[in-house]
Amino acid sequence: ILINEDKRPKQRGSMTIDNVWEPSQARKLGPYFHDGRRRIDYVLTYTVQKPVSMSPTSSGSFVRGLRQSLSRSLRRSTSSAQDDPENASELGCQEDVKRVRREEFEDNLMEMGLELEKDEGTKIPGVGFLKIHAPWDILCREAEFMKLKMPTKKVCPIMIIIHNFMEKISQFFNKMTKPLQPNVEDSKMETIKHLSYPFSREKQHLFDLSDKDSFFNSKNRSLIVHGVLKRTKCVRGKHNVGKCFQHSEAQINKNKIILLGNGVYTSAYPLHDVSNTSLLLYDEWARYSIFYKYQPIGLIRKYFGEKVGLYFAWLGVYTQMLIPASIVGVIVFLYGCATLDDNIPSMEICDPRNNITMCPLCDRVCNYWKLVAACGTARASHLFDNSATVFFSIFMALWATMFMEHWKRRQMRLNYIWDLTTFEEEEVSGASPSRAFQHLQILYCHQEITVKLTCTDRMPAYMTTLVMMCFMICATFVVVLGVVLYRIAIMTALQLTQTPATNVRATVKTTAAIINLIIIIILDEVYGALARWLTVPKTDKSFEERLIIKSFILKFLNSFTPIVYLAFFRGRLVGRPGSYIYVLSSFRMEECAHAGCLMELCIQLCITMLGKQLIQNNLFEIGIPKLKKMLRRRKTGMDTQEEELEKKLRRHEKDHFLGPFIGLSPEYMEMIMQFGMVTLFVASFPLAPLFALLNNVIEIRLDAKKFVKELRRPLAARAKNIGIWYTLLRGISKVAVIVNAFVISFTSDFIPRLVYQYMYSPDGTLHGFVDHQLSFFNVSHFRPGTEPLEPMLGNQKVEVCRYKDYRDSPWSDTPYDFSREFWCILAARLAFVIVFQNVVMLMSDFVDWLIPDIPKEINVQMQKERTLFVEMFMKEEQGKRILWNNQGESPCQPRSRRISNNI
């Protein structure tokens, strides 16, 4: 039943007349057809070419005209993606084709049994709405096809078998966390559960069909309509639509068809549901003031579907797991503070009686210096480089495993509660892939995708991708190198002007870190766009995965290359006095401060993490939208009138002005990068989990607000797990083990201290460690032209200076060769890496194996449900048998025969 209100009104009986305001104004503005009875389950929008010539046919031209101008200005500011209707004449041919195809598609939809209503340019000129309603029959049929699990009348008590002791703990815990639970009935521990069963019209007696309007909720209705839309072919016959059609086919090779969706429709979305659920969601989820509460996951799932529900559940679990990590991190940091004054190496460095002359830090202009000058840095380094750090690294590696295990169990629990245990991912992935682009994807025709792309067709695209990826990765490295050179150059320049050394270092470090941060943020955005542009679509599922992997690689490298450089390369490629390494033939490679590069790594991490979160979250996600809104209001200057008109907009028109839902990938990506920050270099920055925790507490409510208020309602996609993101998490936590092993053994002085203590120390303590670390250099061996201008330190001529390295002394047989200690410590470092990596990996695997993926009580419960069903069907079966026995018939004979018997 297609009701195009402009062209053929009053064609059938079940239709309402436009502009006649019925008493139930609220219902009228709600998500209903004009008859106020049939729900709008899905909306497609398209561009209408001649908005002016079309609108006069309807009455009330003044009000309409006002509205039009208003909404046009609104549209410009919000939906910039659409074509400008002014230059439509050029596209005339294309527009015709689009209209033809639209009409065919709509005919096909009606053939499938859907009811349609059109709304062309009524209030919002240039935009046509195709409202779709699925009647009860279609809902039933499709639910059966989709094997949608619906609650049956049969209830099953949830009997969680826990040992008595555990039960008490659990009760106590529930009582304690009561104020943290959201005020939603849903989240309270339910004692009964309606068993679910795939909907089938033949088993209707199982379901409670007393209220047909609410049996399928709005989420399921839109899912069903979406399913029908996907299956509907847009070209019915084989008739030719002329040259324009061929043109659009040529576009396939440009691989843009999916994104542009042929332009036949411009967008597709289900409607927001202005019901109790939606309001409750706002009150109990999307407000900052309830940041300490659990999220109402059940409600989120009910409204947004499983996929979005899983994202927020995951975010919740991650945030929750960050709490213990933060606490331990803070304790480790405090331990560093507390033992600051007991640390023998820094005591020795700070001891003024210690009279060690160090070699100059730069050529010619720098002087010899006393080791006492490094006292401050040495003390600060101890905060992040002590034995507790090693413990914390191991702890965090296990934490990552625990987090993943915990999530797997939570996911399984949710799968059970949400009746997804028997839901097959494959079926969906095959049929309705690419959640991120689903709204656009449904609009391209299924027939066209079967155009066979051979290897040779794809080769140029693959090559482009490969070359561009390499290019961008190189760009990242070049940027890092640039920052390094900046640092060296500025350092040299500042030293020439004789600024005090500490100030120089602090300034350079901080500015370099900030420059890095800014470049990271800029490149992040660029790379995200580029990766999308580069991805060759194959099927949509793999399209999304490829996109994610590409963006991930680029963003990961972008964020972590500067940090990796700091951790593992800085200060290692320096050479030695008399034989320094130079870059660009004049700049000496930068050295670390005396107590290792750990301190600088720490600063870089801190700035990157804090800065990224502050700028990306607060500025990009909160600040800019608010600013935009404010500016717009001030510009138009008619706040109240606009608001009033907005109130009169129908639901589907209101939703049109909201931002489109572009998938969860950006949200996940942000969190994954944060997870990388938290785990990868945790050995050098134990406060990372705390920062992440603080950010996430805000992030959850921020995202919630966005989903409830600012975006179109996403299609309620079903999903059993978080897909590729889990793989990425696993990958990061594996890499984290290796990275942390290297940070501890190579970046920190942990291993040299240990080796000194147990192999070289005369009394088994660290006394003398500082001296042991420093090699001797005879100043007469300086390369000509590089010796310091001032050969004196204080009032003494310097003949031998010291530098931090394990090399033979100038008076040995092999001067300046790596000493036996060097090789011994290197072996110890490498051995530590092997032991750490394998022990931690073994422990992780053990934890993984120890914790069952499926919680025990869920397993028990699922088995019980199965038994209940079997019993139920057996009873039914017996009933039937008795019936048939009375009729003298077997229940398993073909129906036709049975019927013929009856006749």
Next chain:
Amino acid sequence: ILINEDKRPKQRGSMTIDNVWEPSQARKLGPYFHDGRRRIDYVLTYTVQKPVSMSPTSSGSFVRGLRQSLSRSLRRSTSSAQDDPENASELGCQEDVKRVRREEFEDNLMEMGLELEKDEGTKIPGVGFLKIHAPWDILCREAEFMKLKMPTKKVCPIMIIIHNFMEKISQFFNKMTKPLQPNVEDSKMETIKHLSYPFSREKQHLFDLSDKDSFFNSKNRSLIVHGVLKRTKCVRGKHNVGKCFQHSEAQINKNKIILLGNGVYTSAYPLHDVSNTSLLLYDEWARYSIFYKYQPIGLIRKYFGEKVGLYFAWLGVYTQMLIPASIVGVIVFLYGCATLDDNIPSMEICDPRNNITMCPLCDRVCNYWKLVAACGTARASHLFDNSATVFFSIFMALWATMFMEHWKRRQMRLNYIWDLTTFEEEEVSGASPSRAFQHLQILYCHQEITVKLTCTDRMPAYMTTLVMMCFMICATFVVVLGVVLYRIAIMTALQLTQTPATNVRATVKTTAAIINLIIIIILDEVYGALARWLTVPKTDKSFEERLIIKSFILKFLNSFTPIVYLAFFRGRLVGRPGSYIYVLSSFRMEECAHAGCLMELCIQLCITMLGKQLIQNNLFEIGIPKLKKMLRRRKTGMDTQEEELEKKLRRHEKDHFLGPFIGLSPEYMEMIMQFGMVTLFVASFPLAPLFALLNNVIEIRLDAKKFVKELRRPLAARAKNIGIWYTLLRGISKVAVIVNAFVISFTSDFIPRLVYQYMYSPDGTLHGFVDHQLSFFNVSHFRPGTEPLEPMLGNQKVEVCRYKDYRDSPWSDTPYDFSREFWCILAARLAFVIVFQNVVMLMSDFVDWLIPDIPKEINVQMQKERTLFVEMFMKEEQGKRILWNNQGESPCQPRSRRISNNI
């Protein structure tokens, strides 16, 4: 319809009279009830107490008597597990209870709709048979419950989309392998496939029910009956069966109930199917002469079910994958042979001009010796310690990954062909676990398992398990230590008798390896039994998994501890001349021959692998059964008569004499240990894959023979994958990477050679490497009493001797300390381990990620099938709608209403 032929014959119409031979003798002896019509789908056996008092009721007493005595002797030799009926009087009370429970159980079975026939002690005295037949109605009902996928009438062409080039290769390959394909229609590339759909009585029109007898094949029929048996409760009411019953309940705590199955029934099995399938299986699978052919996997699955099919498919893939590994292994070995004469170190050792005096190999009695004496060993070592070995290690690590990936894809393909893609493992694991013990498991009552075992109940069992496991692991270590001591002691003893050194070494090595082998084989059997005894059952699935894990740990340690000792500890804990390490205060720790321990490791591996395979396979699996059979025949001395009588036995009686199927675990375990041998130390023994390949070619046919001829037919268990075995495979291949890294870097001389070549060699070759490896020892530093009795070598007094280690010379500042070279090489070795481990793991992960788990064509095909189904149902739906529209009715109204409308 229960027909107990001894007690109540001729009760109903559908029954045959015993001992009246009907014309179709073959059918009579086949798997049918006495009426020759109804198939026996399942058989339960039980002990009959008074066989003598019962048999006289039937006629033909002479023949019967002869038969009885015969089968009694047969029974004694084959089925020793049963109780002796002579001392049955003591067990009278228990027997009564068992009979009562049997009767109850049988009543319940009949209530479920199954048809039964009893056969008590007719031909085989003391054994009662309960033959079960499932009529068509029950088959339909249960198939619907089990969601058994059955082929529909709808066919779908298998269109495998491959690029043209690939297609040609594939065609060529198919042509080439034509003679390797078994002569079974099934295995030929099918071009159409019957779509499968879960059987449902409401959708009967989908299926081809023209031949009801063959619609459900014997495999499915037995599966269905098994399902009913599992669900049937054995105690109907709550009536008390007296004290005996309580006794049997007390057994629960002894945790033996599952294995003994309460003794109510003694065994349960479906019958072999003497049809074309079975004969074809023998001809095309179970003969040694067709060892070069592929297995008819489809046929195996059709007859034995998916689980057994998967095992043989896995074995086939493994064997196939061993072919490239063997080829590369042989090439690597040949490379070693070819480069034997170009190897500079062994050339230097063998050069008689080289005049290096080595320190004695034992205290006092041994002399100084010339390095030239080690020439033979050095040359032999080169066969297994050359640069190709490193390549081969990497190759084998990747091979293991490829194997696993290949298997995953094959499994997925089989899942698709066997219609298991939507089959849920959970449902089965919950309901019908423990394939290995399934035949016994069905016999314990479901009600009893719900007895709640608390932590405190389980604690003693857990503790026992833990203590015993530790004890057995210690036992393994002690045994290895014992062998080491044996070797040291014998060596010393032989040296005292002045036997030539090479003979001594060879003898000792070989005898020690053989002793090790024998101990390994003995402990293997012991541990297998112990692990089974130790496992605390929880649910049956986890029971089997625990059992497997425990056996695996024990057997793995048992097999590999001696090898690990040889590879990593032997020759390392020796000390140095003048300061040797002694065990038991008098025995010096054993040293390796000059060219590393790799040679000895190789011999040990070779003997273990060959010996284990020869003894376990050929002796245990072929030899002993044949010997037994021969002995028995000779003893009874009436070959022909017995054979003739055997011919007259009915199918279920014949099957009774076959061995029970005890699950696939032993088969898998054997292969997993072999996989360990092939991958773990492959760096030291490149011929391992070849040996494994030769073994497996025989193993496949051996197992096939066993399954077809010597075992009762296993229940056709459904399984989607090989379960925990895959996890173990993954684990082994992970460990293999690390082990191989250590073997290359620590056991072989690869790294020292490399370091010498690039850091110390004056000319960049290996000239001088032998000298560089040897440290100096001043003979005056020998501990008093340990210096050799003969201070001369030839006619020269020895003042300085050499030994293989990197230590400072006696005349340096730090005599006999580890030298700088030592630490440098150690660092290089450790670095190599890190690089090797991470690079290989990364490559493996990359390969894993690169190869999609689901083959592309299967994905496409599955999607197509789904589309076909949707189209089919849509057509059906439209048909219905037209029908209903004519009747003015909606298809989705509750049935009751529709019916009332009709009335």
